[in-house]
Amino acid sequence: MSFAWLKHYMPRGIYARAALILLLPVVVVQIVVSVLFAQRHFEGVTVQMADTVEREIRLVLQELADLPADADLQFAVADVADPLDMGVERIPASDLDAPNRRDWDDFSGLVVIRRLSEQVPDIRSFDLTGGATVRLAVASDAGPVAITFDRRRISARNPHQLLVYMVFFSVLTTMVSFIYLRNQLRPIRRLARAAEAFGRGRNMPYTPGGATELRAAGTAFVDMRNRIERQIETRTLMLSGVSHDLRTPLTRMRLSLSMLDDDERKALEQDVDDMQGMIDAFLDFAKGDGEGEPERTDPIALATTVVEDAQRAGQPVTLKEVEGQGTVRLRPLAMRRALDNLVSNAVRYGGRAEVSVRITDKSLRFRVEDDGPGIPEDQRADAQRPFTRLDLARNQDKGSGVGLGLAIATDIARGHGGTLRLGRSSALRGLRADIVIAR
Template identity: 55%
Template sequence: MLAGFLKRWMPQGIYGRAALILLLPVLTLQLVVSVVFIQRHFEGVTAQMTRNVLIETRYLVDRLDAAETLAAAGLAGAQLGQALQIDVLVPAPGPGADLRAFWDLSGRVVVETLQDGLPGLRNIDLVSNHREVRMVVDTAQGPVELRVPRGRVSASNPHQLLVLMISTGILMTWISFVFLRNQLRPIRRLARAADAFGKGRHVPYRVAGAAEVRQAGAAFLDMRARIERQIEQRTLMLSGVSHDLRTPLTRMKLALSMMEETEETRDMLRDVGDMQRLVDEFLSFARSDALDDMVPTDLSALVRRVIEDAARAGHTVNLETSVETGSILLRPQAVTRALENLLGNAVRYGTCAVVRLERLPHAVRLRVEDDGPGIPAARREDALKPFSRLDPARNQNHTAGVGLGLAIASDIARKHGGRLVLGDSTRLGGLRADLELAI
């Protein structure tokens, strides 16, 4: 439960987590120290100082009580008060009231200590003058007001330590965060480069940072170079072979058409035609990697165009819902090709197709549904593999395909950081192909 709670509420990014790891102990420490230690410490000091003043005040009040007249009390108060640093106002100028600011925590201790120890105390005023404690005390001659400097009853500036602690804490946290950010930046760059490469983009990346990050960065660069080299080699080889096969095939076709037309030559001509189509498919499959670059493209316009082309070719293809995607970074020719392949399948194995363009949180989804026989769940993975054609009986009536259409579409989706998902169309009963592209 705790793990789930932490997972939900922990910041997701590395900066947020680092800040939390950095701040949490510092804040907890400061809080505990200030509440438990400082608070108690200052309370103790304040109580002690107030008790000292209390002894003097009691002595002063005794002397005032002992005076015979009000004038004598005033004189005694003035003399003694000067010696004790207590201002004595005889008689008290006003009745006064208990006053203390709510944030004045040490004031609470002062008030409690004085109330406990001074019998004739009427009220204590800490607010009228922040630098003084004003008390109205009953004496034999009537109420008098005593004013004691605040510095004598509570430690001056008890908040200084807190302020110092917090400001130093903030400063140190900020400094360490700056350092930490410099350490985290290379990790973020590596993550961005790896993410972009996964989506088929090549962003410049330079190894930097701490030893471990450099190691991971160097490994990533090696891996990227190897994958790119392999793709290049595969493309070269496939296109080389298919290209070289074209010439002899054309020659064979020519030779066959020159020969006397018989059943056999007709069959051979058809075979050669099939081979030529296969070779062309090979060639375009091999080239699909080098097809085009990522450019900002209006996907909704692209989809409409492909559907219009299909409709013009005599197919029943409808665009049912479409969001306006605006400009998205993608490979327009590749996406066109993927959509054409899906539509081609839909009208080849079914009779009509419905297309939807929808927006997901971090992707767009092109959904193609048809009314054909669909593909059973167990065969879907196979259908996505290159050169795989399912169920020969089903395909017999149709013009022979190569088995590359879905493989190419899936490849293109992956190059856009997305995927091709096959499912059942609930509306039309055939196949549902979802081409998801990350944005």
């Protein structure tokens, strides 16, 4: 039998789930104990006491059976009623048809009424209100009478004490358990915050703590974070060093080319410019999203600046749509470089490009669309990999490129805890590139 449907009703957070694991057994135990207590205490004890009172009532009724209709009941049955601590008096016949009365929370009263009705059919009505006295309307041989006696003779004293103690100590132990649970879950929440921050490109101070297993997980996270940081640093230094070393021979080549004739120099200078562009792309990829610390940034102003710079460079780029407002924690230089790469790709492979920004309470989305040929769905994942060129002939026709534009944008989006999504533009029928970042 599958219990997959239970997942829809389970809490999401670990604190809520731990609280459920803690409270569920307590509640179940309380319910079981309450049911057993009601059966053994309310029913069992009350039935035994009702049987005793039933025999005493029969003695009183036997004494009434031999009395004339006009006899003084209190004096006539005193020898029997007084030792039994019962009161007897005449009542109107209409009181025999009165409804049974009891307090709403008098559960033992239900047992009393049911038991005495079965044992003594002459009892026509019960009045258990007030809790101190029981009043029975009885159709005796001497006429309608009321028999009264102390309620404590037919019900257990203070039957609620066990339930009160059980609830009180359950609440007390639950509060203590919650305090202990919070202290145990605090290292997990700290580890989750540190991992989330690192996934968004921020290095939050973190020291492993808590139980042995949590310390082991925290230590593994710190080691993993250090290895990733060393790898990123090594990649950056390697690409930066290679790119820097290549600039010197390129500079000498430019000087040498300047001495050649114009006809011979033009093609060679184009090759040198292409190599310079490749080196710049390597440097951008090496930097990744590591430029500066995250800060509160206006995404609309950032996108507006990118569009205006592209327009000044003669590129057909427009700011199409802006939705929402506010600031988001971003690395402005890195995010601007990502948008520049998306815009450059859009105008390289299409006739025009449109940029839009959408800000909501939960996310930020930059969108760049073009009217170019787009990217087939089965190749979009490959397009985001470094040094991937889907169509070499087309890329060469459109200008130099090493396949790092989308890879840089993807790297920067991931460094902000977001993602780069590629799709088909419904408006321009070309490529749609979305950078989506959770706020």
